[in-house]
Amino acid sequence: MISDSQLLRTENFWQGNWYGATQRFAVTNPATGERLAEVADATPAQAQQAVSAAAEAFVSWSSLSAAERSALLLRWHQLLLAHQDELALLLTLEQGKPLAEAKGEIVYGASYVQWFAEEAKRVYGDTIPATSADKRILVLKQPVGVVTAITPWNFPNAMIVRKAAAALAAGCTFVVKPAQQTPLSALALAELALQAGIPAGVFNVLASSDAQGIGAVFTQDPRVAKFSFTGSTAVGKTLLAQCAQGVKRVSMELGGNAPFIVFEDADLDAAVQGLMASKFRNAGQTCVCTNRVYVQASVAKAFSQKVQQAVTSLRLGNGCDSKVDLGPLIDDAACRKVEALVQDAVAAGANLICGGQRQSPDSLFYLPTVLSKVDDRMAVAQQEIFGPVLALQSFDTEDEVLARANATDYGLAAYFYSRDIGRIFRVAEGLQFGMVGVNEGIISNAAAPFGGVKQSGYGREGSKYGLDDYLDIKYLCLGGLG
Ligand SMILES: NC(=O)c1ccc[n+]([C@@H]2O[C@H](COP(=O)([O-])OP(=O)(O)OC[C@H]3O[C@@H](n4cnc5c(N)ncnc54)[C@H](O)[C@@H]3O)[C@@H](O)[C@H]2O)c1
Ligand SMILES: O=C[C@H](O)CS(=O)(=O)O
Numbered sequence: 001m002i003s004d005s006q007l008l009r010t011e012n013f014w015q016g017n018w019y020g021a022t023q024r025f026a027v028t029n030p031a032t033g034e035r036l037a038e039v040a041d042a043t044p045a046q047a048q049q050a051v052s053a054a055a056e057a058f059v060s061w062s063s064l065s066a067a068e069r070s071a072l073l074l075r076w077h078q079l080l081l082a083h084q085d086e087l088a089l090l091l092t093l094e095q096g097k098p099l100a101e102a103k104g105e106i107v108y109g110a111s112y113v114q115w116f117a118e119e120a121k122r123v124y125g126d127t128i129p130a131t132s133a134d135k136r137i138l139v140l141k142q143p144v145g146v147v148t149a150i151t152p153w154n155f156p157n158a159m160i161v162r163k164a165a166a167a168l169a170a171g172c173t174f175v176v177k178p179a180q181q182t183p184l185s186a187l188a189l190a191e192l193a194l195q196a197g198i199p200a201g202v203f204n205v206l207a208s209s210d211a212q213g214i215g216a217v218f219t220q221d222p223r224v225a226k227f228s229f230t231g232s233t234a235v236g237k238t239l240l241a242q243c244a245q246g247v248k249r250v251s252m253e254l255g256g257n258a259p260f261i262v263f264e265d266a267d268l269d270a271a272v273q274g275l276m277a278s279k280f281r282n283a284g285q286t287c288v289c290t291n292r293v294y295v296q297a298s299v300a301k302a303f304s305q306k307v308q309q310a311v312t313s314l315r316l317g318n319g320c321d322s323k324v325d326l327g328p329l330i331d332d333a334a335c336r337k338v339e340a341l342v343q344d345a346v347a348a349g350a351n352l353i354c355g356g357q358r359q360s361p362d363s364l365f366y367l368p369t370v371l372s373k374v375d376d377r378m379a380v381a382q383q384e385i386f387g388p389v390l391a392l393q394s395f396d397t398e399d400e401v402l403a404r405a406n407a408t409d410y411g412l413a414a415y416f417y418s419r420d421i422g423r424i425f426r427v428a429e430g431l432q433f434g435m436v437g438v439n440e441g442i443i444s445n446a447a448a449p450f451g452g453v454k455q456s457g458y459g460r461e462g463s464k465y466g467l468d469d470y471l472d473i474k475y476l477c478l479g480g481l482g
Contacts (some may be wrong), residue, residue: 003028003189005086005089006086007083007086007192008090008184009187010037010038010184010190011040012023012042012050012205012207013190013204014046014054014175014204014206015049015050016194017200017202019042019046021046023040023041023209025209026038028094028442029056029096031364034300040207041208041210042177042206042361043141043208043213044210044216046216047175047213048176050144051175051217051221051223053150054202055145055223056173057199057200058171058172061172061173061201062142062143064171069120069169070117070169072168073120073169074113075137075196076113076192076198079192080109080110080113080189083188084103085103086188087157087185087188087298089100089320090188090322091157091182091185092327094181094183094184094185095181095330096283096319096327097319098321101282105158106278108158108444108445109155109157109158109160109161112162112461113161114446115165115462116166116168116189116467117169119194119464119466121223123471124125125138130420132411133481135477135478135479136476137478138475139235139339139476139477140474141473141474142171143170143171143472144225144472145173145223145226146173147175147224147225147228148174148177148218148221148227148228149161149163149164149167149218149227149228150176150211150214150215150229150230150239151178151179151186151230151231152179152232153181153182154177154285154287156185156186157189159253160188160189162462163176163230163251164189166466166467166469168198168203170467170470171470172225172470173202173203173204174202175205175206176206177214181331189205215242215290219245220243220245220246221320222246225248225249225352226249226251227239227248228253229252229254233455233457235280240252241314251458251459251461252457252459253451253456253457253459255410255412256291256413257291257408258271258291259291259401259404259405259414259416259431260274260416261294261416261417262275262293262295262299262369262417263296263423264419265418265419266418266419267417267419268306269306269386274437274439274440275290275293276441277442278415278441280325280368280388283327283328283329283366283388284386284387285334285385287412288435289445290390290415291381292381293391293393294393294401295392295393296393296395297394297395300481304392307390308353308370311368312368314326314388319366327365328363328365329350329366331364334364334386334387338386338388339357339358339366341389343386345371345378348378349373349375353410354368355369355370356371360400366387366388366389367388370389370392372392373393373395374391375393381393382408382470384410387472398423402430404429405431406430410452410454411454412435412451412457413433413434414433414437415438416438418438419439432453432454433453434451434452434453435476447462447463448463449466450462
């Protein structure tokens with residue numbers, strides 16, 4: 001039972017303390033509709049208090065040595081792994097993904113904490129040959145200061161720690177508003193940060209139904225140095241504009257429209273396996289899910305038959321059932337969006353091979369769906385589906401499919417399968433995306449720079465580049481040394 005969980009927290013956390021609110025909002029299980037908890041509904045005034053706590057804590061936190069910050073992050077990492085099962089259960093109950101995926105998310109999120117605990121000790125500066133003998137040029141890297149963040153519901157643990165770990169490692173302090181649908185995972189992270197000994201005011205969490213009000217504080221409070229957002233491109237644009245007023249540092253991890261290209265020289269079985277992983281993870285609710293499938297005409301029929309066989313074997317149900325592959329969508333609005341995209345595609349001439357409706361009229365379970373004879377003019381090929389719908393198209397030539405794959409405002413992830421080394425380099429270099437999977441459908445990991453181009457945002461999370469988003473470069477010119 002969730003009420004037995006030691007990590008079930010329903011009050012907000014800042015300055016090392018838990019705070020209630022005059023209002024509360026309900027958190028429900030998308031698989032059952034069951035009310036899981038009533039969470040304190042943070043206000044903009046409380047967001048300002050949390051920013052004050054972060055600003056106060058920044059002085060001491062940034063003064064710690066990198067080794068001291070690293071040790072505290074590693075303790076947090078250990079606690080995340082020690083509580084993996086409990087964290088995963090909270091995550092599945094509030095978000096819906098199968099428990100196995102939720103456990104994977106906890107390990108994935110914790111890997112960023114471990115990664116940046118190590119990177120904290122590698123924030124290097126420079127000495128640069130001066131233009132005259134009486135001068136010395138030094139370059140320092142210093143933490144930007146207070147970081148605020150807003151994160152989505154689809155990875156309620158990993159999207160927070162992927163930011164917080166880098167921010168804290170750099171010496172910044174951090175205040176996050178999780179998605180209203182999934183606050184419990186975020187508040188559990190705060191509990192474990194507290195247990196890890198991370199000082200008061202360094203890591204702060206405010207759950208709220210007033211996203212706009214909290215967002216106004218996070219993007220416009222003059223004490224905030226940087227704002228980091230993960231979510232839809234539409235909301236990202238709004239928040240980016242709000243940050244412009246104070247010329248804040250910004251990272252944007254936004255929407256995607258990933259092409260998945262299967263060339264005739266591909267290993268078709270490997271391509272099917274990669275497509276299933278990329279398309280149906282989290283019931284298709286990830287920013288890097290395959291959104292468009294392009295199969296070279298000469299292998300289109302064989303590939304489509306293999307895909308249909310794989311999709312019809314998927315099991316849809318409550319994520320707490322270990323036999324389930326796909327959980328529910330997050331809410332009714334998400335279901336209605338997917339229904340509209342499928343109906344629009346069929347009306348425009350696509351073939352519905354399987355699925356195409358909810359498991360039952362009022363449920364949030366949407367059947368795994370395959371559409372064929374899709375074309376690029378359809379909304380299902382132009383919009384982020386964010387559901388378990390696989391849209392098949394065919395193509396003839398490499399140049400044609402590269403042009404079609406790039407014909408989108410998004411630029412997050414892309415995938416293709418080929419065993420021709422010349423083609424691999426031509427296509428990998430020609431795809432206008434931040435991340436490209438070559439003969440691989442799952443590409444996210446802490447060692448790699450995660451992020452997009454075009455309207456999928458900017459900044460990178462993870463990798464040796466991930467700290468740059470939280471550091472300022474300072475140039476020292478030492479004169480009079482002649
Ligand atoms: N690029 C990435 O790393 C990445 C990762 C996960 C999800 N996403 C994207 O996120 C989207 C799905 O998540 P979502 O539905 O939660 O996205 P969303 O943009 O609707 O919401 C994201 C967050 O923004 C908040 N928010 C919404 N409107 C706001 C406003 N006006 N002011 C302040 N905050 C506001 C929400 O409460 C939530 O916490 C998809 O587009 C997906 O591609 C991107
Ligand atoms: O939804 C977006 C996440 O970033 C997906 S991943 O787990 O990082 O690949």
